[in-house]
Amino acid sequence: MDATGATGAAVTNDRFADVFRRRYAELVRLAARVTGDAMEAEDVAQEALTRLSTHQVLDRPDDEIAAWLRRITINASFNRLRSRSRSTDRMQRSAAAERPLRDADRTGPQLAQVVRAEERALVRAALAQLPERQRTCLLLRHSGYRYTEIAAAVGIATGSVGVLLTRGEQAFRRHYEEMQ
Amino acid sequence: MTCVSGARLRAHLDTPDHAIDGHLAQCAACAQRLAGVRGAARFAARSIADLDAGAGGAVDVDAALARVAPATGAGPASRRLRIPTAIAAGVMVLALVAALVVTPTGRQAAASFLSSFRSERIQVVTFDPRDPQAAFGALSDIVEVDAAELDAGQQREVDDLAAAGAISGFDASPVSWLPDGAMLEGVQASAPSTVRLTFGRERAPELPAALDGARLVVSVPGTVASMYDVDGAMLVVAESAQLRVDAEGADLGQIREYLLSRPEVPTDLARQLLAIDDWTTTLPIPVPVDEVVWQDTTVAGRPGLMLQDTMGSGLLWHDGERIRAIGAEGLDVDALRRVADGVG
Numbered sequence: 001m002d003a004t005g006a007t008g009a010a011v012t013n014d015r016f017a018d019v020f021r022r023r024y025a026e027l028v029r030l031a032a033r034v035t036g037d038a039m040e041a042e043d044v045a046q047e048a049l050t051r052l053s054t055h056q057v058l059d060r061p062d063d064e065i066a067a068w069l070r071r072i073t074i075n076a077s078f079n080r081l082r083s084r085s086r087s088t089d090r091m092q093r094s095a096a097a098e099r100p101l102r103d104a105d106r107t108g109p110q111l112a113q114v115v116r117a118e119e120r121a122l123v124r125a126a127l128a129q130l131p132e133r134q135r136t137c138l139l140l141r142h143s144g145y146r147y148t149e150i151a152a153a154v155g156i157a158t159g160s161v162g163v164l165l166t167r168g169e170q171a172f173r174r175h176y177e178e179m180q
Numbered sequence: 181m182t183c184v185s186g187a188r189l190r191a192h193l194d195t196p197d198h199a200i201d202g203h204l205a206q207c208a209a210c211a212q213r214l215a216g217v218r219g220a221a222r223f224a225a226r227s228i229a230d231l232d233a234g235a236g237g238a239v240d241v242d243a244a245l246a247r248v249a250p251a252t253g254a255g256p257a258s259r260r261l262r263i264p265t266a267i268a269a270g271v272m273v274l275a276l277v278a279a280l281v282v283t284p285t286g287r288q289a290a291a292s293f294l295s296s297f298r299s300e301r302i303q304v305v306t307f308d309p310r311d312p313q314a315a316f317g318a319l320s321d322i323v324e325v326d327a328a329e330l331d332a333g334q335q336r337e338v339d340d341l342a343a344a345g346a347i348s349g350f351d352a353s354p355v356s357w358l359p360d361g362a363m364l365e366g367v368q369a370s371a372p373s374t375v376r377l378t379f380g381r382e383r384a385p386e387l388p389a390a391l392d393g394a395r396l397v398v399s400v401p402g403t404v405a406s407m408y409d410v411d412g413a414m415l416v417v418a419e420s421a422q423l424r425v426d427a428e429g430a431d432l433g434q435i436r437e438y439l440l441s442r443p444e445v446p447t448d449l450a451r452q453l454l455a456i457d458d459w460t461t462t463l464p465i466p467v468p469v470d471e472v473v474w475q476d477t478t479v480a481g482r483p484g485l486m487l488q489d490t491m492g493s494g495l496l497w498h499d500g501e502r503i504r505a506i507g508a509e510g511l512d513v514d515a516l517r518r519v520a521d522g523v524g
Contacts, residue, residue: 017245020241020244020245020248021241021242021245024239024241024244024245025239025241028239033228033231033232034231036231042239042244045244046244046247046248047414049248050248075411075413076413076509079413080509116230119230120231123227123228123230123231124231126227127228132411138224138228139228141194142224142229143228147191147194159187160187161187161191162186162187162188162189162190162191163186163187163190165187165190165221166186166187166189166190166217166220167186168224169217169220169223169224170217170220172220172223172224172227173219173220173223173224176223176227
């Protein structure tokens with residue numbers, strides 16, 4: 001590679017490392033909320049960040065990169081959740097017959113932990129049923145993001161965030177209650 | 181003032197909009213709607229906040245960066261089948277590994293000086309990866325491996341399918357249907373290579389005399405994998421040519437009996453391999469139980485396998501000339517089948 005190419009590659013590498021360091025922990029937190037699995041969340045975040053190069057996003061402004069990464073991370077997290085759900089359905093069905101006995105064996109704090117884990121699974125399942133833009137809005141808003149950041153991640157006008165939030169929150173509650 | 185829109189009511193919860201205070205004080209309908217919006221918002225807030233309790237903690241950013249950029253220390257690493265390894269292309273690799281390690285143990289060819297295996301179909305054999313007996317890698321210790329060409333078999337990035345064909349030795353099949361929004365992210369290819377495994381008593385003293393000096397010649401086929409991005413998820417379409425194993429200087433039946441008696445091969449796996457009817461044309465696909473759900477199916481009119489794990493789902497089939505695999509994160513099986521029907 002000639003000197004110009006080498007310099008270009010070094011700049012790209014520096015830029016990538018910079019974005020990685022600033023965004024990684026945030027993306028892991030977002031992914032962990034969806035997947036509930038710290039290791040899987042790290043996998044998702046690393047995947048999202050490595051896609052920066054193949055999608056030629058690195059040369060965009062910081063806020064655009066951040067918005068792109070959040071959207072990719074949330075989508076990839078829900079994709080994993082959906083795949084996991086499908087692959088475990090069969091095993092869960094076969095285990096269902098044993099569940100009453102196992103539940104009967106649980107007591108006190110152990111049972112409370114199980115119940116909370118099941119509630120979280122229900123929340124994730126209800127979120128997964130929402131249209132992509134609604135669930136992204138909900139997850140980002142209730143993770144503390146501003147309307148402008150949400151709008152950038154979803155690709156809508158800031159004024160439309162409220163519309164999607166309203167619809168999404170009502171649909172989320174409905175799905176949750178239906179699945180209970 | 182006219183009644184307030186739901187979006188404005190929702191925004192009012194996050195950033196108080198005093199311009200609507202007066203209307204809300206007078207309009208019972210809007211006040212009631214605001215209560216409904218607030219209730220749904222609070223319910224979502226509580227539910228999503230609770231997800232934190234079960235989520236991850238601190239992360240080691242530098243270690244993660246080193247993992248994705250091991251060569252440069254900074255630059256974005258090639259994706260190198262990170263996810264595909266677990267699904268479609270990984271199944272392909274699995275098949276090749278199976279052929280290198282397990283397949284010779286399951287071949288009962290006619291007793292002749294030169295016997296050969298040629299993959300024409302596939303069949304699952306299962307094993308428990310937690311079984312301490314499942315130490316397949318140790319099998320390589322009992323043979324001398326001549327893998328001078330193995331480097332040629334490494335997957336590498338290429339510009340397009342034409343370049344992939346030049347490496348793999350075959351023209352990759354076009355794909356006639358892809359999900360909406362699918363964008364080609366990259367193409368990887370590997371060249372055909374040959375691995376020679378020679379049995380000798382210097383490595384395995386208990387080796388039967390008839391096998392001393394016997395050799396398996398494994399012709400590893402070239403492969404081509406096309407990776408697509410589908411709205412943030414990965415879709416992989418991969419194929420390889422047939423795999424061939426020739427045995428020289430010994431009876432494959434004896435080799436098989438010896439290898440199946442080795443402690444590195446779990447008893448149950450050995451039993452499954454012995455039960456395969458057509459040894460000379462069936463490629464066993466080892467699947468770890470409890471980690472991958474699988475079932476026999478028909479893919480593009482051919483017998484095949486459907487596999488699902490926590491990362492995605494895949495289809496694997498053999499169409500007589502090629503071993504083909506398609507896998508994706510999050511794509512439903514019907515969509516995968518539609519892609520499969522359009523391959524070739």
